[in-house]
Amino acid sequence: MDDSSLNLCQRKYTREILKEAGFLNCKPVSTPLVPNQRLTKDGGTILEDISSYRRLVGRLLYLTTTRPDISFAVQQLSQFIDAPTTDHLAAAHRVLRYIKNAPGQGLFYPRNxxxxxxxxxxxxxxxxxxxxxxxxxxxxxxxxxxxxxxxxxxxxxxxxxxxxxxxxxxxxxxxxxxxxxxxxxx
Structure with a gap:
């Protein structure tokens, strides 16, 4: 950033999410969701501990304030917050691997x-x-x-x-x- 622009990012927060989920050393991917993958409420086995999924999706929702590139993926994940399955958790893990690719990515605002x-x-x-x-x-x-x-x-x-x-x-x-x-x- 210089005097002619502003760059907003949540690099520290992104790293905290990755650390809490155990994804700091994961292999990054180039897309937040598997192309053409459609999540359904019946796909996979219902998770035993849904609180960790809810916390992860909540943290990802907050991250969308500076990461519009994950908005669609997080919107898809948030509709299964009441009964998440292993498929939904795998998709959430894919989003984590995606944000690992560029944790400092954010919004750029030029001055003029x-x-x-x-x-x-x-x-x-x-x-x-x-x-x-x-x-x-x-x-x-x-x-x-x-x-x-x-x-x-x-x-x-x-x-x-x-x-x-x-x-x-x-x-x-x-x-x-x-x-x-x-x-x-x-």
Whole structure:
């Protein structure tokens, strides 16, 4: 970091998570989830000690404040917090191996830039095998600086991928209107 930028990261916190879970010396991976893997509530055997899974997912949720790259994976893990299985724990361990790859990764904010919003939105149509609901994801940049992001399961089941995309776009537009209003006030 210099006078012309700001870099936010949680390197120490990330290392604490890895140390507590026993993953400080693990082999890193390049993706937070196995590509095309779909977690279900019935996959695997229910864990005997669910408190450690809950604590791990809670800590990962806090880490998403500076690591938007794990938001989707943590959203997937958090929906099984009531009855986690060995498959869910294995997926959580994969996220740990992913953050081990770059524990100091975070958000970069340049000092000077244009005050222009750039917005990206997408949906993963019917990605939840248990409920058939789609997942909305979006990110909002102020020039090149990421200022807002979200990955969330949609509240209703869409009948088509077009409808899921429309719902994602509508949700994103609401967030953009709020941020535009906030920036205008500032």
């Amino acid at each position: 830039g244009e005050m222009q919003l750039n917005v990206f939105s997408d949906s993963d149509s019917a990605s939840c095998l248990d409920s058939r609901k789609s997942v909305t994801g979006f990110c909002i940049f102020l020039d090149y600086a990421l200022i807002w992001w979200k990955s969330k399961k949609q509240t209703t089941v869409s009948r088509s991928s077009s409808e899921a995309e429309y719902r994602a776009l509508a949700s994103t537009v609401c967030e953009v209107q709020w941020i535009s209003s906030l920036l205008h006030d500032l």
